[in-house]
Amino acid sequence: MSLTTAPTKCMDEKKGQEQTKSAWFQFLKSVITFKGDLTSLTAPPFLLAPTSIIEYSAYWAEHPKLFIAPALEADPELRALKVLQWFLSTLREQHASKDEQGRRKKLKPLNPFLGEIFLGRWVDESAGVTELVSEQVSHHPPKTAYKIFNKANGISLEGHVAPKAYFSTTINIERKGHGVLHIDRHDEDHLITMPKVHVEGIMTFQIAPELSGVSYIHSSSGYVSRIEYASKGWLLKGKSNSFVATLSKASEPSKPLYTLEGQWNKSYTIKKGGDKSKPTAAVDLAGLRRTPLTIAPLYQQHPLESRRAWRAVVEAIEANDILAVGREKGAIENAQRQLRREEQADGRVWPRRFFREVRDSEDPVLARFADDAAALQPAFEGGASNDEGMSWKFDEDKYCRTFQNAAEGVKSPTHTRFDSGIGMLDDEIRVGA
Known part of the structure; x- marks a missing residue:
């Protein structure tokens, strides 16, 4: 019986792969001819990951010990080095294929x-609780605002990302x-920009993201990190990542003062001085153990929380049910x-729950870098904010008030149209629950 079933299974898998490749090339044709931001295109179901982009904020603090390490360092030069090392540790899981x-x-x-x-926390024995x-905060164009903080160690990360694809x-x-x-005890800020991404292997269907270009970390204490990225066949010894x-x-x-060189998905060496210096240390990124992110059970989540809202879609993706997706x-x-x-029609605007929009010119953090043109140039020319020069800032009062209300039993209206909370009644929209 196995003699007949095994070839049939192989033929079914081969047929499925051929259909997927055919759908991919049809999608690629639409991508090539599309004018505008590709994020607005609807991707075929087989390409969809069972995760919302909003969850990508979690990549910043998968290693809480590395996240808080700069706050425990007294020397400003070594603090800047630890910030750079923490940043490099965030790239692997976010971008690896x-x-x-x-x-x-x-x-x-x-x-x-x-x-x-999307709300969660990391609990680590030595680092404590990181939230x-x-x-x-915007859908057209897409923008995600985030705040990550560890109160016990006085360190936080705040920002927003607005991906644009072409x-x-x-x-x-x-x-x-x-x-x-931001590091509380030193009143120190580190302004971070992100590298560009391009997709390799689109013609061979061995699809893999690659980082390119240059990103920066500028410290208010007077240090700057410059990270240059390259992929296989390019500069930097021609290795991927x-x-x-x-x-x-x-x-x-x-x-x-230091040169760090290697592959952001594997390992790198640290040299004190320029590129010709001898390595003094090596870091194994692939061996880093991630601390799991703890989130509330689905039944306890707010209807607008990502995993509850997309639950039915994720289940369909995991079941490979294209029609249900x-x-x-x-x-x-x-x-x-x-x-x-x-x-x-009503002249209303969706109320943001935890963040507020501010002008870059009124941002006290960016004002610290006002005299450092090298810091602000990659930030703004790279698109630090939107065309109107606006940023999104965490509103701690809103955040505390929300959880205080929850603790006191003050509940927002029940969402009756969809369990996902996406289709709401008019009175629920006004409350902004």
């Missing part, structure tokens, strides 16, 4: 809807936005369109 089990990741995460939230608050030889993604790591990072004084950027995803998207039409 395969997961920890060696399975190839799906290319396209779910586009968050306006008002989507995450993330909210989709086709030029391949699929390219720019992450407009910036992050600011390569980078060279230098840490220098902002006043002497051509004189590196389209049906469930379409229900959320259509409900969102209806909400926007109702808001526009």
